[in-house]
Amino acid sequence: MSTEIEKILKVYKSVSPEELLMSKVPGAKVPKEDVQLINTLRKMGLRDEVINVLLDYVLMTTNMKLPKPYVEKIAGHWTRKKLKTAEQAMEFAKSEHQIIQEYHKRKEQNTKINKNKIQAIEDAVKNREMSDEQLGKFVRTIFLQK
Structure with a gap:
């Protein structure tokens, strides 16, 4: 595993999804809609480290947007796939992205x-x-x- 991926995984495992979003726009507050979305993802059974991968993946593939229906659709898929760790989520996101490409x-x-x-x-x-x-x-x- 590359050092860069290890650093990213460490971040995913050590910060809350709210902190991850705050890091994207330093000094800005996380919009309440995004906080509500994160709470919905938690209620779906996703762990914070998986939510972090999901949020980062969606932000990277949608020009820094978090469309709620899209995020929830992916979250439902990941829940059905029983993704429990950031490593699993990253690998799954990578393979799904390749399929889409x-x-x-x-x-x-x-x-x-x-x-x-x-x-x-x-x-x-x-x-x-x-x-x-x-x-x-x-x-x-x-x-x-x-």
Whole structure:
């Protein structure tokens, strides 16, 4: 385990979620909505060290926002997965993030492929070199390809 990760884990295990949020904006108070959210997460059975990982993960992936429904959705997932330690939560968050990144990458690739297919059809229509029957076969062929 890297020294950097060990330092982060030490923080997650030694500070309250309220303190973690205060450290993000020194000198600012934690909004009451965020305190209420933390209390909700505790009532769901999450330990403070897991809540800290969850809060940090959401802040990092949402441009420093804490959308309550999103946080609660992830918390419910983590509760069902029985995550009890900061280490477990970090590993789980990392694997979930990789899955999400791969999904977006595949989606982007599929979008590019579909745009290319549509362009090929548009080109075939513009060229008017095919009969309607040939064009229909061409379109079916393009969209049946993977």
